[in-house]
Amino acid sequence: MVKNxxxxxxxxxxxxILSVLRFILVLIAMLMINSxxxxxxxxxxxxxxxxVALLGSFLPLNAxxxxxxxxxxxxxxxxxxxxxxxxxxxxxxxxxxxFRFSPTDSAAIILTPVLFAFKIPYVIPVMLGLLGSxxxxxxxxxxxxxxxxxxxxxxxxxxxxxxxxxxxxSMLNGFKYVIDGMLxxxxxxxxxxxxxxxxxxxxxxxxLSIPYCWKIAVGxxxxxxxxxxxxxxxxxxxxxxxxxxxxxxxxxALVGVIIEFFAFNVDxxxxxxxxxxxxxxxxxxxxxxxVTLEAPQNKVKRISTEE
Amino acid sequence: MTHMAAxxxxxxxxxxxxxxxxxxxxMSFQVWKSALYGILGFGIIVALNVLYDxxxxxTDFYKMNILEYFKDLAVKFGVFIAIYxxxxxxxxxxxxxxxxxxxxxxxxLLNELYAMYxxxxxx
Numbered sequence: 001m002v003k004n005x006x007x008x009x010x011x012x013x014x015x016x017i018l019s020v021l022r023f024i025l026v027l028i029a030m031l032m033i034n035s036x037x038x039x040x041x042x043x044x045x046x047x048x049x050x051x052v053a054l055l056g057s058f059l060p061l062n063a064x065x066x067x068x069x070x071x072x073x074x075x076x077x078x079x080x081x082x083x084x085x086x087x088x089x090x091x092x093x094x095x096x097x098x099f100r101f102s103p104t105d106s107a108a109i110i111l112t113p114v115l116f117a118f119k120i121p122y123v124i125p126v127m128l129g130l131l132g133s134x135x136x137x138x139x140x141x142x143x144x145x146x147x148x149x150x151x152x153x154x155x156x157x158x159x160x161x162x163x164x165x166x167x168x169x170s171m172l173n174g175f176k177y178v179i180d181g182m183l184x185x186x187x188x189x190x191x192x193x194x195x196x197x198x199x200x201x202x203x204x205x206x207x208l209s210i211p212y213c214w215k216i217a218v219g220x221x222x223x224x225x226x227x228x229x230x231x232x233x234x235x236x237x238x239x240x241x242x243x244x245x246x247x248x249x250x251x252x253a254l255v256g257v258i259i260e261f262f263a264f265n266v267d268x269x270x271x272x273x274x275x276x277x278x279x280x281x282x283x284x285x286x287x288x289x290x291v292t293l294e295a296p297q298n299k300v301k302r303i304s305t306e307e
Numbered sequence: 308m309t310h311m312a313a314x315x316x317x318x319x320x321x322x323x324x325x326x327x328x329x330x331x332x333x334m335s336f337q338v339w340k341s342a343l344y345g346i347l348g349f350g351i352i353v354a355l356n357v358l359y360d361x362x363x364x365x366t367d368f369y370k371m372n373i374l375e376y377f378k379d380l381a382v383k384f385g386v387f388i389a390i391y392x393x394x395x396x397x398x399x400x401x402x403x404x405x406x407x408x409x410x411x412x413x414x415x416l417l418n419e420l421y422a423m424y425x426x427x428x429x430x
Binding site: 176275 | 308311312313315316340341344347348351352354355358359360361362395398424
């Protein structure tokens, strides 16, 4: 009953629901950028976050990503020039890899840092492994790097700002400090490996022609992810909270069940507005997936002794 | 019919544009594009490397054998580009294979539709 209601509502308002979801996602990402690296007061204005979120609700997400990249560089430029140069180079490198190999996973690039901020990044491999492509691990890796770069800037803002006030020689030395801080991060590399490999594993198992392959994929992926985090984490000396990791992985498995429901029952994204013609007519068709069952009509029969 | 129209409007748009190329043409175009991206990527990595220890780079620059330095850089560039191109070759070969598979299904459905129309006309 509830399932059918969800299916009916989703099928009817799909376009609006997706736009609202995109608006919320971009707005959260913009607020996150503002709270982590909001160094430029003009760009930190909430109105700008709202405008970008509104643009994100109807523009292609890849365009929104580029816009957010520019906003990040703008903020970091206010902090220090060397930071801005390094961040710009890192973003260009990521875009080169992302736009070349996996340009359709734009939501993942935004969602990964957002979920990291909410302390549940372990949900991402399940989502992308089930719904993405084998190259979704590239988007996951880019999202992880973005989060850790922003996190580094947030934690070291004071030091970075004070180093930028000195002369050119110390500015050049500042590059070493910034690059070391941003890229020599064991925890970041561990997360790239763990989340990337888990995404790939879940994708591969979920495409096998065996019964319950999606459930098996989520289960196997979750176990491998936990082992990778614990084993590699210990050898890399990375800062991983085991409790949070276990909680996140369990949450990821639950998300897998929800995704399975939407992908198999609601058949989301399949409401199509198409146009075709034959010899006599043009057809303008809104095609809804025919998986909805009629909701049972409840008849209330009142039994009373009073007339 | 609706399925086909939906495909034409969605993923089919990209698939059909890819299928307009012969496999060899498509692959070489993509490999060239990857090479350009690779050159840009390598340039950025070199720049980051130089910036990482710029003062040492400047002091060493006048002492070092420039020819040897650029030879070393060229070897690294060759290895980097080769790996980048090989990876993109396999990725785009797989993508082309997937597109052909989708289009085969689409063409089969088109033929079925055409056969249905022909039958209707005969009746």
